[in-house]
Amino acid sequence: MGKKKLVVLLAIAVMLSSMFAVQFNVKQVQAQQLGPASDVIYFRQISDDNQAMTAVTLGGDVAGGTDIHFYRVPPPLVTELLQNHPEVGIIFNPQGGYLSLILNPVPMNVTGVFNPLEYREFRYGLQFILERESKIVTEIQKGYATPWLTPVAYYSYDYLNVASTVESLGIRDDLNYGYQLMTDALTKAGAVKGADGIWRYNGVPVSLKVFIRTDDPVRTAIGNDLVAKLRNFGIQVSTLTGDLLAAFAAVYGSDPKDLMWSIYTEGWGATSLVKYQDTAVYQYLASPLGYMPGWATPGFWNYANSTIDKLATDLVTGNFTSEQERNQILNTVIKLGAQESVRIFLAEQYDAYAYNSRRVSPADLVNEYAEGIANRFTLYNIKPINNTSAPIVVGVKYLSQGAANPIGGLTDVYTVMMYYAISDPGIWRDPHSGDVIPWRENFKVVYASPVANYNVPADAIKWDAIHEKWVTVGSGLKAKSVVTYNFTFGNWQDGSPNNIYDILYGLYFLWQWSGNPNSTRYSATYASAVGPFVNQILGVKVSPDGKSLTLYLNYWHFDPNEIAVFLDPWATTPWQLMAAMEQLYVSGFGSWYDSEAQARGNAWLNPLASTHAQAMRNVLLQFNSSNFVPDAFTSGWNVTGLPQISMSEVYTRYTDAVKFINTYNHAFYSNGLFILAQYVSGTLAKFIANRNDPLNPSKWQQFTAEDRAHIDSISYPQLPSYVTQGQTFTANLQISIANIGPATGDQIRSAYFLYDPTGKFIQSGNLTYGGTPGSFSVSFSTAGFIPGLYKITFYVVSKQALWPDVESVQFLVKTPTVTTTTTTSITGSGGTTTSITIPTGTTTSTPTITAPSTPSGVDVYTILIIVLAIIVVAALAVVFLRRPRA
Amino acid sequence: MGFYSYLAVRSINVFLVIVVTMALTIGLFFNAFHDIKVQAIKDEVRGIISGICRTNPARCQNQTDIQNYANQLTATLMHAQGLDKPWYEQLWPILRDILSFNFGRAQSLQADNGDNTVSVIIAERIPRTVLLLGTAVLLTTIIGLVLGLYSANKPQGILDKTVIVAGLTSNAFAAWWVGLLLQFIFAYQLRLLPPIGIMDYTIPHNNFFDVFVDVLRHLTLPLTSLVIVSVGGWALVVRNLLISTLAEDFISAARSKGVPERRILFGHAMRSAAPPIITIVALSVAGIFGGAIITETVFQWNGLGWLIWQAIGRLDMPVILAFFYISTILIVIANFIADMLYGIFDPRVKTG
Missing domain, CATH: 3.10.105.10 (Dipeptide-binding Protein; Domain 3)
Known part of the structure; x- marks a missing residue:
């Protein structure tokens, strides 16, 4: 019996542990899943702001509803939403x-x-x-x-x-x-x-x-x-x-x-x-x-x-x-x-953005301090709260108001938002600090100097737009900055490989289309747009394995990261699509820019449009059947040091692109986290997750937290205390950073601004770190200060999140008084100062989300119902009070 | 004059009206069109010059040189589009193109498939507007006829009084207000019907029946709002037309012969009142292509009405001009058809 019991216990233990193991493994697998948090996201166009807000109150799991709206809430509606719709959350930008x-x-x-x-x-x-x-x-x-x-x-x-x-x-x-x-x-x-x-x-x-x-x-x-x-x-x-x-x-x-x-x-x-x-x-x-x-x-x-x-x-x-x-x-x-x-x-x-808190957690939203929550990080992180099958529905004012070609298109914020969803940038910016962050490429600023001292290797290359070939730059060139980029390649969304050929094609395009006005491959508008930049590139060098590229620049910035982002060589459009669009431009089908299309009398190239995508498809089929290889990969290619592009890759590129266009009826794709699976102009766009993206989700999950600085307390001589003229004014502050804790000196930037009793600005300075996390102080002499009420404003901002906390306080400066032994009747205990807390003025503090009371009044519907009732009564009176026919 | 001669004369008349109307419209808006195109070219040139100045500031030091370059570029682009010709030389090609339904390219609007050819954009929207407004006209006509007929048959009866009150009331309603109210109640409060759009593309449509049901659901609210604001007035018109007809001797005679009441109403009275009714219906059909702008905009029904709203907002002149042209044609043709039908139904007016 004892043995049997033991066996049974062991069996149970094995079963339980295996269940736990399965749970654990499943969680591990889930944690490692690549791509965005949501499998599917819809963009639903709702152009009317009032209807859009009503849609948010419904939620995306209700017909006609949305989970979040990627356009600001009209200011008059902010208060109404806060007061009457607890299911709606508001985020301010x-x-x-x-x-x-x-x-x-x-x-x-x-x-x-x-x-x-x-x-x-x-x-x-x-x-x-x-x-x-x-x-x-x-x-x-x-x-x-x-x-x-x-x-x-x-x-x-x-x-x-x-x-x-x-x-x-x-x-x-x-x-x-x-x-x-x-x-x-x-x-x-x-x-x-x-x-x-x-x-x-x-x-x-x-x-x-x-x-x-x-x-x-x-x-x-x-x-x-x-x-x-x-x-x-x-x-x-x-x-x-x-x-x-x-x-x-x-x-x-x-x-x-x-x-x-x-x-x-x-x-x-x-x-x-x-x-x-x-x-x-x-x-x-x-x-x-x-x-x-x-x-x-x-x-x-x-x-x-x-x-x-x-x-x-x-x-x-x-x-x-x-x-x-x-x-x-x-x-x-x-x-x-x-x-x-x-x-x-x-x-x-301030822009306010609304989301449905029943469906979406604010912890999944990223508030970029310029675009608000309508940014790529929100799209990557957002998911339904209880992971129901009902996918996320994002309301947008418009799906697109222009063309989507990567040269002269993407001019409206709506099309750009869709582009954010489908593309991975090489380098991007931290949404809270504006710092440059590597995304699909790491970079290293090898050299940077305000004076051009770096010898550019003679075998560095550039595209010669006149002779239409790659050439070496030769000796004698000196650069101010040198940046090496290491790429994290993957596949394009059509399945074709994303590699160094795409990078070099982008550089060829930059030089060719801006460089030779006598060529058919020239756009004056493009040349004027890129002119300031293209002249700053002295040359490039590609590593033999094709995984990195070095840029030699005639540009300098004291912040090396800004040098790296100045001309990011990363490509977000595969070369096969670029080549097809180039052909459409040269043949007169379309133009890169809207104004150019107006002037040339043709269409503004738009890979989002099915007719343009079909035209591109036809060009790609033609390329395929004629074994066409762009001269960007042949002309002067030997100077690049890279192997010639293989014909099998060329065919693969063309056929994969054609397949994608056949499947989705558009050519708007890239290498990012979402694939545009369905596009109904003026109505809806459906994005599905690209689980083949090579990036780790932690890369964008980190941005859901805003590490903002906060002034927790200020200790200073509050009224009725005062500072005697000539004495030192001291204020001690406790400052913390959200999600981190008490701040240290290197984590924040700070300042104070002092105004005299007339409101005139008299001096500024920095806060002094006290050595203990969180403690900062300000001290200055009041010698020469006129008596009166002074205002001092403290401005504190963390280096990770550029939303400052600002607090203002007032203190009194009095002329020195002669002390006497006479007892004066004063309120409170004699000689001691009673600390009375007076609310500090917050002239420029961040607004709290408290809704002011709305004036009582009659809403529009009530008025119209009253009018309607009057009409009905009048009509009834006319009809029923008529004298009957004799 | 025989009927066929009359038909020929009217046809020529129709054509002349169309030509003269369009010529006047183009003439009136010619300057606006010209200025918009010239401005687009100037914007393009300005962008180019600005880029040159940024790239090579030394080139912009000499204002005369850069001015000459800008003038030359502007002249080249204007010549390419024929904008440098005198107005009378530009007028005829524009008129000729429009009369042949060649409206050129839209300035900013596009069709769903990305084509910015104006005729494609309009052709794409027409079926949607026909579906909505055609159905609305049909329902309004049928309901209005029936209500008007029965209320005229028993004047001062309960139905008659109800029709009068309802007619006067609904005529006073604004279409946009009714639309918003229906949206508020049925879409946002009761959540029975979708608020906007033509279809819900988030749900799969496996067969035509699914599509049909989905479109029908989306059609319900805009259709209802259009019918509500129109049916009352229409019923009143029919009622007033028929009230005198039903008092005629031939109706009394038919009744005394024992003709069933229903046949009297629909066979005798209605036929007698048909000409003016058909005229009004024919003119309403022409109004279809005016597109109920407000209704389509409120419900985001992607038809002609919403198209013209967007075109006006963006000042897309080619689309606006094309819309006016098509509206003109349809109104003129509807008048023509109404004339012909009137002649068929009322032999007294066949010949002059």
């Missing part, structure tokens, strides 16, 4: 969009008409009357915005590099001060304010035309407020209203000297997060890119400040020798731009 004004400063000696905007002081005065904090942020944007004073965004890595300059500008809400500046400017210019309050120049009323974008209620409100203030000041203002198309005609399409507009309300969307704001500064302040009045259009009057242009160009081309020099240039440009005030920056808007 602090850099959703930007608002600004562009001014037309064309001088009177050009037009013959007095233009107050010609005068810098007048323009600068406008900065103060706009009341960013009280009017735009608080009243118009309901708190869902931050004041924006310069091109460097508040939520950007560069902000702390320019903060002192920005603060020292002293731009604030001060209507009277602004009016005073404007008055002084006009008086100096010779204008006179009459008894009727109207400004006149030579007896003619001073007038301005303000173009207000009426398709955006926020800009409408800003424009109307500005108009009211200008009229109040005594300027005659006429308003022009319209949408983007009207703006194209009146503003962007007109010569500033025609004075069809004076002020225009601009709005900008945020693209992906970048660390350094050089390009933004260049775009917003310098004239060459065509964003300043005149729009770089030959024949128009063009605004230009040569100093700003030169400095901004230096910034964007890396014409500096150190980080300090770069920051100095940046600060100078910022200051000059503010003084010029041709473009006046108003606010950074």
Whole structure:
């Protein structure tokens, strides 16, 4: 019996352990599954914002519902959703969009008409009357915005590099001060304010035309407020209203000297997060890119400040020798731009994004600090909460609003979102810090110097667009930077191999299509787009095993990662598709760019479109039957040092591409985590997981956490305590980083800004790390300080997540008093300070998600029902109260 | 004039009306078309110049040189599209193309298959609009006829009064409001029907029946909203037309002969009132291709109405022009057919 018991026990133990082992193994297998978290994701187009929000409340498992919407919630709906729909979660993105004004400063000696905007002081005065904090942020944007004073965004890595300059500008809400500046400017210019309050120049009323974008209620409100203030000041203002198309005609399409507009309300969307704001500064302040009045259009009057242009160009081309020099240039440009005030920056808007919390966990969503949750990482991580079979449904405003060719297409954010789903980049950026991160390629910056000192090997190669072949660069070239990329190849989604031939084909394309205007393989638009970059590549060298490539560049940046990302050679389109599209361009079927297609009178090449995909398929079949090998793989190939591409691979490429097009009826594929399995234009796109992607899921899972810094507490002399003039003010802060714990000095960047009792900025500095994790302090002498209430603002941001925490406190500075032995009657225990907690002002802190109370009122449906009832009663009365026929 | 002569004269009339209407439309919008195309070329040139300045700033130092280059490039591109010709030389080719249904390429819109040829885009949308609005017109006509007929047969009766009240009320409704209300109730609250679209592409359709049922489900709400706003008014029109007809002597005679009531209504009264009814129906059919813009937009029904909404929003002039042309043709042809049918049903108006 004992033996039997033992055997039974053993058998049970074996069974249990094997079950456990199976469970464990299954979990292991599940953990190692490659590809994204969801097997299937749908994009459903819902263009109406109200319908889109209603769809989110339903959830993607209900007909017509969605799990998340990849477009911002209209501000009026945010509160309504938070209050009335507990099943809907909201995530805020602090850099959703930007608002600004562009001014037309064309001088009177050009037009013959007095233009107050010609005068810098007048323009600068406008900065103060706009009341960013009280009017735009608080009243118009309901708190869902931050004041924006310069091109460097508040939520950007560069902000702390320019903060002192920005603060020292002293731009604030001060209507009277602004009016005073404007008055002084006009008086100096010779204008006179009459008894009727109207400004006149030579007896003619001073007038301005303000173009207000009426398709955006926020800009409408800003424009109307500005108009009211200008009229109040005594300027005659006429308003022009319209949408983007009207703006194209009146503003962007007109010569500033025609004075069809004076002020225009601009709005900008945020693209992906970048660390350094050089390009933004260049775009917003310098004239060459065509964003300043005149729009770089030959024949128009063009605004230009040569100093700003030169400095901004230096910034964007890396014409500096150190980080300090770069920051100095940046600060100078910022200051000059503010003084010029041709473009006046108003606010950074918060965008709200909605998701259904019954279906989706916020822990699976990645909030990229520019694109919001509509980014590739969210697509990679998102999955239904309880792993039901109902797949994730993502609502999108549009599936696509343009073409999807990789050269001149992908111009709208909707098509780009689909491209994110299907493609793996070589290098990408951390969604929270903007840091460059390797994705399908690792890189090493072998050499970097502001001075070109590195001898480029004579056997480095480049494509000669004139002779249409690969050539060696020869000796004598010197590079500023050298970067080696090591690729993680795999397969394209059509099954064909992804390898070094795709990389080299991309480089051939870059040189060929921009290099020889006499060739059929040349696009002027493409040449102008890539011109600034292609000249920076001195040559390339491929490793014999074809797994890495070295770039020799005439470009330098103090941050080596920015050198690596400057010209990432990774290919996201297989060469066989590129070759087919090239053939379609040359044959006149289509063009790369929309404007090019308009000018050439043909189609904008779009691999997403079935007719274009069929055309590409026909070309590929033709290539296959004629044994065509692109000259990018034959002409001068021996200098690459690589083996010739085999014909079997060539055939495989063509046939696999044809098979894919036959299966899916489009040619929009790449090497990424999702395959576009179904596309119904204007309605739906279905993506299925690509389990053959070689990347480990941990690569994108890490971004679901935001390691933001937080000021946990501030200890300082709170009222009624005070600091005696001449004494040292000290504040001790406890700072932590989410998901990490108390912060150390190297984990955060910090600053404080001090304002005197008049609100004037007087000094800034850094927080001092106390040596113990979490403890930081600020100390400074108050010698020379005038008595009064001072404000100090602490700005703390972690290096891993660029969303700062900002807290402001106030402290009192008093003149020294002579102590006496007389007892004075004071409240509280004598001589000791009672600590009274006074709420700290948070002028620029991150907004909490609390919904303000909505005014009570009658909704639209109720009104319409009342109207309907009145009509029915009236009709009944008419009918039933008629006298019957005799 | 004999009937066939009349037919020939009317046909020529129809053709002339179409030609003159389109010529006037093109003439009125010619400047707009021209400016839009020229602006597109200027944008292209500006982009090229901007790129040159970025690539090689030295080239842009000499403003005269770069200006000359820009002018030359602009002239070349304009010449390629014939935009440099005088307006009277451009007008005829445009008119000729349009009359032959060659509308060129859309500026930004595309068909589902990616083709941006305007005729392809429109041809793709027409069946969807016909399905929605054709069904709506059919249902409205049938229901309206029946209701109008029975209410005219018993004036001041319960049905008659109900039809009057319902007719006046529904006529006052805005189609978009009814659509939104139906969406709110049946799609979002009761979750019985899908809110938008033509089909649900997330569910598999194994056979034609699946497709049929799915499309029918998606069709229900927009169709219902269109019928609700139209049927009341239509019933009132029929009622008013028939009320006097039913009071005629020949109807009394038929009744006294013992003809079944149903035959009296549908065989005698209806036939007598047919000409104006058919005229109205014929004109409604023409209205199909006006596309119920608002209804299609509310329900994201991918037909002609939504197409013209998108085209207006994007100022896609070739599509707008093509839409106007087709609408003009259909209205003119519908009038023509109505004329012919009137002549067939009412011998008194066959000849002038």
